[in-house]
Amino acid sequence: MNIIESAGLGKRYGRTWALRDCTLAIPGGHVVALVGPNGAGKTTLLSMAVGLTTPTAGVISVLGGDPAGSPDALDRIAFVAQDAPLYGNLPAADMLHLARNLNRRWDQQYAEARLRDLGIPLGRKIGKLSGGQQAQLSLTIALARRPDLLVLDEPLAMLDPVARDDFMASVQKAVAEDGISVVLSSHVLAELERMANYLIVLSHGQVQVAGDVGDLLAGHRMLTGPAAETVGLPASMRVVQRRLAGPQSHLLIRTARPAGPAPAGWQSRGVGLEELVLAYLRESGAGAMPGLAEVQAGTRTEVQA
């Protein structure tokens, strides 16, 4: 079951396309990191997935075919928007009561126990809670809905390092215990790298990378060799980024799996997720959107089937 599937999805605000030609098929059971610089279209994509925004072009469905925003979809997706907006004038307990009355599925005991464990006083008004506590309250409400898919938009942006760590631990615990799928966005990959096993990179409103983290790492190599030499690459390898550092030249290449031997005179090594993402973000023009489709054609069709 794909948790999010889109075809030709686009959203235009005025004359600017916030997101364009977005075709995705995100399989379930993953923790999906949606990464991209500010203004890349992350919030737009997530807003359409949870039914807050209607697409200008294309279609998007969730959880195995329900149209985004349909009653069935809303029932099974919990969304925590950026800055975790809740009613600041309500005490936390009333906020739980409110959420309970707005949902068919609700686990009050779980919510209360979780807030107790976190030391968040039920009687205190939300506006008087710290940023970290508000984020945790939002997450608690989302999890108490017992969703199949949890969508978090920039959940860490407003949190201090300790609160970030606590928050991510909470998400990880929920994933481990309940086996839900999670999509979370950030403009800082490092925040998500630890737990994400599926990666989507957005840049300038377009999807640049989408795939299983393991596949992505296995499908890329860093070649290092003399700068003067041009390298004759086999047909199965494509240069994503070429970087010169003194006498040396670094090539990030996409390759078939398993990667063949490096060309003579070149050293080959694996890449880290962060340098891979950075390379794609820097080469947004050159990347020119075949993304991984060409190299991993097999993977792609398999995912879309």
Add this chain to the structure above:
Amino acid sequence: MSTPTTRPQGPATPPAAARAILEGPQTASAPGASAPTARRRPVPWTRLAWVTWRQHRFMLAGVATLLGVMGLYLLYMGLKIHHAYASMVSCSPGRSAHCQQLANAFAQYWGGGRGSVVQAGGAQEVSVLLLVFPVLIGVFAGAPVLARELETGTFRFAWTQGSGRLRWTIAKLVLLAAAVTAAAGAFSALFSWYYQPFLAVGRTYEFLPIVFNLSGVDFAAWTLAAFAISAFAGAVIRRTVPAMAASLAAWTVLLVTTMLVLRPHYEAPLISKHSFPGATAWVLNAAVSPTGNGPVTYQPGSRFWAFQFIEGGWLLVLALLLGAATIWLVRRRAA
């Protein structure tokens, strides 16, 4: 804890088991399993009614306080007025000094002239004050419903819950509109009772714009219109205070236009060539002196209820259209 909800059966239930209970067997997460085809029963309206009450209870309490305090005042003064009226009417002989005294005592309650509102209880001044109540209530009740959610961003919470934004919006608009309209209707019934002796003695007449606006169905209808305008403005402007200001202006323009331009022509006016048409008639060409020779254009007092229902009717239609437009905006709203 009183609301019945789906939840696991005991505190010790592990989450995985809870999920099985909550979801039932049909959504077992086998890869490729399609979504359950059975239509889910939506979140009940009673639960949305609780949400509406919890989020708007301070506003509703404010409306209740305003109308309650003013209502108690009308009740207190009304009893005195009715008593004075009864004493005056039953007094005989009418020309005696005692009866004159009673008539003066009754006239005191009308106010105007020298006595202040508090001193004389002036019904005239009170009724002018009440003219702004519909817009006051409607704007404070209507504008925040959507504008506050949109300006604070909480709509991103409210509209992504299981109930869905459509039911959420309908529940809030319908319940709040019904509440303020019913309160206004009850209040204007009280006002009509309070005011009745002055109509009986011919101090004033029902068609007088001020009286017309406060009695019958008009007061409630203008309250409903103010609410609908404000809710719509809130959805369009997306900020509470500007939406309130815009609604106040729009409502006032609509009211003045109605009183000056529309209301005189709900039915074709009658023309009296010689005599003054009577104390209950609404004379339209006020420039012509009643004692003069020119013809007098007027609406007879017998048309009062017809005019009330015409005005109440189109205001209701306007409110329904604005409500539908508001819901349409919410459905289409891009976040």
